[in-house]
Amino acid sequence: xxxxxxxxxxxxxxxxxxxxPTHVFDAGADGVPVIARAEDCQTxxxxxxxxxxxxxxxxxxxxxxxxxxxxxxxxxxxxGQYRRDSGWHEWAAYPEYASQFWRMSQVMNGGRxxxxxxxxxxxxx
Amino acid sequence: xxxxxxxxxxxxxxxxxxxxxxxxxxxxxDVVLVDKGYVGTSGVTATGGPGHWWVPPDPKLRQEAxxxxxxxxxxxxxxxWMARIIETTWDNLPTLAGYYDFQKTDDGKPxxxxxxxxxxxxxxxxxxxxxxxxxxxxxxxxxxxxxxxxAVAGAQGVQRLSGTxxxxxxxxxxxxxxxxxxxxxxxxxxxxxxDGYLMAAEAGAELSGxxxxxxxxxxxxxxxxxxxxxTYARYFDAAGHELDIAxxxxxxxxxxxxxxxxQAGPVYxxxxxxxxxxxxxxxxxxxxxxxxxxRKGVDLYNDKFQVTLFAEGTIRGTGGLCVTGANxxxxxxxxxxxxxxxxxxxxxxxxxxxxxxxxxxxxxxxLWSGAGAAALARRAGRRVNEPVRPSGGIALRPxxxxxxxxxxxxxxxxxxxxxxxxKNLFRTGAGSSASLARLDALWWDSRAHLHxxxxxxxxxxxxxxxxxxARWTHAATLARPESRGMHxxxxxxxxxxxxxxxxxxxxLDEIWTAPEVAxxxxxxx
Numbered sequence: 001x002x003x004x005x006x007x008x009x010x011x012x013x014x015x016x017x018x019x020x021p022t023h024v025f026d027a028g029a030d031g032v033p034v035i036a037r038a039e040d041c042q043t044x045x046x047x048x049x050x051x052x053x054x055x056x057x058x059x060x061x062x063x064x065x066x067x068x069x070x071x072x073x074x075x076x077x078x079x080g081q082y083r084r085d086s087g088w089h090e091w092a093a094y095p096e097y098a099s100q101f102w103r104m105s106q107v108m109n110g111g112r113x114x115x116x117x118x119x120x121x122x123x124x125x
Numbered sequence: 126x127x128x129x130x131x132x133x134x135x136x137x138x139x140x141x142x143x144x145x146x147x148x149x150x151x152x153x154x155d156v157v158l159v160d161k162g163y164v165g166t167s168g169v170t171a172t173g174g175p176g177h178w179w180v181p182p183d184p185k186l187r188q189e190a191x192x193x194x195x196x197x198x199x200x201x202x203x204x205x206w207m208a209r210i211i212e213t214t215w216d217n218l219p220t221l222a223g224y225y226d227f228q229k230t231d232d233g234k235p236x237x238x239x240x241x242x243x244x245x246x247x248x249x250x251x252x253x254x255x256x257x258x259x260x261x262x263x264x265x266x267x268x269x270x271x272x273x274x275x276a277v278a279g280a281q282g283v284q285r286l287s288g289t290x291x292x293x294x295x296x297x298x299x300x301x302x303x304x305x306x307x308x309x310x311x312x313x314x315x316x317x318x319x320d321g322y323l324m325a326a327e328a329g330a331e332l333s334g335x336x337x338x339x340x341x342x343x344x345x346x347x348x349x350x351x352x353x354x355x356t357y358a359r360y361f362d363a364a365g366h367e368l369d370i371a372x373x374x375x376x377x378x379x380x381x382x383x384x385x386x387x388q389a390g391p392v393y394x395x396x397x398x399x400x401x402x403x404x405x406x407x408x409x410x411x412x413x414x415x416x417x418x419x420r421k422g423v424d425l426y427n428d429k430f431q432v433t434l435f436a437e438g439t440i441r442g443t444g445g446l447c448v449t450g451a452n453x454x455x456x457x458x459x460x461x462x463x464x465x466x467x468x469x470x471x472x473x474x475x476x477x478x479x480x481x482x483x484x485x486x487x488x489x490x491x492l493w494s495g496a497g498a499a500a501l502a503r504r505a506g507r508r509v510n511e512p513v514r515p516s517g518g519i520a521l522r523p524x525x526x527x528x529x530x531x532x533x534x535x536x537x538x539x540x541x542x543x544x545x546x547x548k549n550l551f552r553t554g555a556g557s558s559a560s561l562a563r564l565d566a567l568w569w570d571s572r573a574h575l576h577x578x579x580x581x582x583x584x585x586x587x588x589x590x591x592x593x594x595a596r597w598t599h600a601a602t603l604a605r606p607e608s609r610g611m612h613x614x615x616x617x618x619x620x621x622x623x624x625x626x627x628x629x630x631x632x633l634d635e636i637w638t639a640p641e642v643a644x645x646x647x648x649x650x
Contacts (some may be wrong), residue, residue, distance in 0.1 A: 018262065021162030021171070022315045023285050039533075042315035043348055045413055046166035049243055060417035062310050062348045078420060085412035086243065099244065100409040101174060102228045102236035104353060107403055107410060108374060111356025114398050115372040118359070122369070 001065050002041040002058050004073060007032050009055035016047040016056060038065060045082050052089050054080030127284065129293040130509050131157040131259070132502035133495070136266045136280055136321065137301030139168030140175070140484070141464025143249030144217075144491030145299050145498075150256035154499035157293055158258055159282065161265035161302075161583070162316050164250045168303050169440055169465075171246045172313030173351060174411060175484035177218055179238035180211050187211055194482070198474025199610045200625035201334070206471040209451075210482070213489040224248035238481075241411070242313075264291060265583045266320070268517025269298065269328045269460070277328055277459035278513040288579050294509045296502025297459055299494045300325050300446060304439035304465035305594040307543045308536060311342065311435040312349040318587040319439075319594035321466040323633075325446050326593065327516045331456045331631040333447040333468040333641070335594075336601035336612045339549045340441030340477050341380055341434035343373060345394075348417045349435045354396055354407075354425075360386065361393045361429060368392065381613075383434060384546040393429040436544045439594070441477045442611065443469040444601070447629060452497025453490045459501065461494035463487065470627050475610025518572065518633065519593075520585035525573035532575075532588045538567055539591045543598065552602050553616040561599040568592050572634065597630050604628055604638035 002024055005016075012031025021044070026036040043062040048054070057073050059066055073079065083089065087097035133149040135142050138160025149156045160167055180190045191207045218237050219227070225248035227235040240248075254260060266282040270292070279294040302321030306314035322332060343358075344350050352373070360368040360383075368386050371377025386392050399407075404426055408415055418425040439445055446455050446462035448471070453461050464487040469478050472486050515521075542560040543549055571592060577585035605628055607621040608614050627641040 017286065019163045019166050021167040021313075023162070023263065027286075040315065042310075042313065043417070044166070044172045044313055044315075045416055046171065046243065050166070060348055060421040081419070082412055082416050085408040085415075086241075087409070097409060099226065099228055099241055100406050101239060101241040101411070102230050103406055103410050104174060104239050105176065107407070108353050108356045110400065110403065111354070111358075112372065112375050114357055114400075116375070118398065119369075119372065122367075 001043055001061060001063070002035055002038050002047070002056070003065060003068050004057040004070055005033055005035060006055045006057065006070055006074065006079070009053050011053045011055070013053070015050050019050045020047050048080070048082050049086060049088060051083070054083065127289060127291040129157050129291065130507060131155045131293065131295045132507060133157070133297050133299065133498040134159070134279055134293050134295035135299045135301055137303060137464070137466065138162060138164040138262070139301065139303055139464060139487070140170040140246070140249065141466070141487040141491040142299070142301035143246065143253055144488050145301055145463050145495035146253040146258040147249070147256055148492040148495030149499040150253065150258050152496050152499040154502055156258040157261065157295065158253065159261045159264040159266055159280070159291070159293065161263070161320070163262040164253070164260050165243070165246045167316055169313040169317065170487070171242050172413065173242040173480070174239060175242065175245065176239040176481045177214050177488065178211055178481045178485035179215065182212070182215060197476040197610070199476065199620065200474065201470045201627050202474035203471045210472055210485040210489040213492060214485040217488060217492060221248050221252065224252045261291070266324065267582055267586055268515050268521060269324050270294070270513040271328055271516050272508065272511055272513055275329065275458065277457055278508065278511070280324070281515065283579060283583060285580065285583065294507060294513070296505055296507045297461065297498030299461045299463055299498050300455070300466045301463045301491065302466045304442065304445065305591065306436055306438040306440050307540055307591055307595065309436035309438070309540070309544055310349050311437055311440070312344070312351065314440060317440060317465070319590040320587060321462070322446065323586070323590035323593045324517070325455060325457065325460060325462070326631060326633055327518055328457050328460060330460060331447045331629050332445060332597060333627050333629050334444035334470040335439070335597040335630050336605045336628065337444045337470070337475055337610065338439045338442040338598045339611055340437035341384070341550065342437055342441065343383065343432055344435050345417070346431040346433045347421065350417060351411055351414050353411065354399060354414065355394070357396055357399045359395045359398065360432070361395065362386070363391050380434070380550070384550050387433060388546060392432050394432045395429045396426050399426055436549065438543065440465055441479065441483070443473045443475070443478060445469065451493065453494040454497060461498050463490040463494040475612060477611060519589040520571065520575045520577050520582060523572070523574055523576045527576035528574040530571070530575050530585070532585055535567060535571065536588050536591060539564065539588070539595050543595045549598070551613055551615050553614060554603060554606065555616070557599040557602040561596060561603065564592060564596045564599065568596060593633060596636055600636045600638060601628055601630050604630070
């Protein structure tokens with residue numbers, strides 16, 4: 001669930017207010033958005049993907065807020081990770097972050113094979 | 126009030142809506158798309174990574190693909206419709222090149238059939254805008270407008286960011302509002318509350334297959350995620366004993382095994398058999414998946430973590446608005462349905478269309494409805510000078526005296542009838558009768574006394590749509606006294622040949638069900 005709008009990083013562009021699919025944010029008087037309806041947050045991390053300032057932090061629990069310390073989060077290196085690993089915006093210039101989504105069927109087929117082999121092994125023992 | 130006029134109005138902002146908008150605009154129509162959220166982040170495609178049913182244009186291969194899938198449709202699908210979506214998907218998905226960066230695989234060929242969700246939806250948005258579509262984000266629709274002859278004339282709603290009402294008149298309207306997962310917490314589904322089912326039913330539309338509304342998907346207890354890595358999963362009970370659960374995405378009854386294990390106690394997952402190369406590549410395959418684990422302090426590949434099943438309702442189920450013709454017309458003139466808002470029985474029958482078939486359906490039904498609505502608008506015009514009436518009932522025009530409602534409490538009461546395994550996954554006639562009685566009481570109380578305006582009307586209508594969808598779900602369960610595909614009646618475990626036909630359902634204050642007239646051939650063994 002959405003936890004933080006980091007005022008020290010926010011540029012006030014308003015993108016999160018526009019793109020949040022569940023209308024969590026209101027535009028704030030000073031340009032910094034306000035978390036107005038946290039209970040409608042679906043923990044989809046989409047706001048972080050669209051935030052080029054990496055000024056948003058969504059916590060991992062979908063149904064409850066667990067307050068976190070802003071400075072600790074800034075220091076954690078977690079901010080902007082999803083956007084970077086997705087190769088969005090400035091990260092599009094880095095080949096190491098290019099999408100490898102085409103490997104998905106290999107991943108799932110590999111999982112099916114490994115699970116089938118394990119089940120066979122368990123059956124034999 | 127903002128007034129809009131257009132040839133084609135599309136309600137919804139996911140994958141089907143995007144394809145519908147592109148097709149309608151490309152056939153020369155003026156197109157307005159209104160979405161409750163934002164085209165790019167709304168709906169279950171945006172947070173996912175849909176593969177598409179992908180079979181090369183070799184008649185033998187395609188015939189085999191259809192036959193294979195007919196065998197698990199339990200007599201309710203149509204081979205012609207399956208063949209149509211295979212062809213339409215193959216022919217059209219590559220047209221996103223230039224908007225979506227189709228990566229080359231190890232053998233140097235572009236990979237078309239699987240697309241990462243956020244980039245897929247971003248591509249559809251930009252292609253639609255370039256085709257001239259006017260996109261209105263944060264524009265939830267509240268109700269349809271009807272002509273005096275009963276044809277759909279447009280819709281009206283509220284602008285979420287300003288609170289200002291809007292009204293749109295159109296020659297053809299496409300409902301692409303997605304399915305309904307009853308706010309289970311399923312990733313990306315918060316906006317999927319069945320709004321389109323409710324709006325369409327108020328206009329007189331029929332639904333079909335609402336008994337096939339009990340899909341569930343595996344995830345950590347604390348956050349719904351994508352499920353690809355669970356193909357590797359080992360499961361344990363609280364005492365650390367490894368559980369014998371059928372493999373995920375394979376043959377066998379994964380869902381039944383997992384639900385029973387969860388009924389017995391907590392279940393823990395271990396992904397330690399995911400190979401090193403997959404671990405290394407995964408952040409660039411599906412970057413969203415590791416994020417909540419890292420933030421929760423759970424080592425995705427080495428820690429056991431507690432899991433649960435999140436209800437998918439009609440999203441991975443197959444029920445939805447009935448379509449009556451090749452362009453996905455509904456039973457109401459002027460109204461078309463696409464994607465999960467429409468029934469997917471024609472292409473998946475009684476078994477979930479999963480990712481690949483449902484995606485091919487969303488793309489194809491989007492394109493067909495877009496072309497169909499544009500053709501209707503060309504033929505009949507926008508009819509903007511004719512008088513119209515709003516068709517919304519519950520929460521907008523109460524039949525009695527308004528009283529205060531706790532709509533979140535109301536939503537919780539609906540979830541109590543739609544999420545638990547013993548009420549929705551393992552069904553009984555007695556259980557569904559009792560659920561339906563409780564849901565009917567919620568409906569009648571809300572119908573008489575729930576009244577909301579402006580922004581609060583959005584939430585009230587979402588809640589009302591969940592009540593309506595839940596009632597159809599249980600009424601359809603009662604009307605199908607057998608087990609078939611995902612529909613499991615523990616009090617009627619046999620599949621009965623006489624019931625091998627699709628089940629229509631409709632009505633709001635009074636719900637009716639009726640088998641489709643033509644019986645279908647029993648094609649499975």
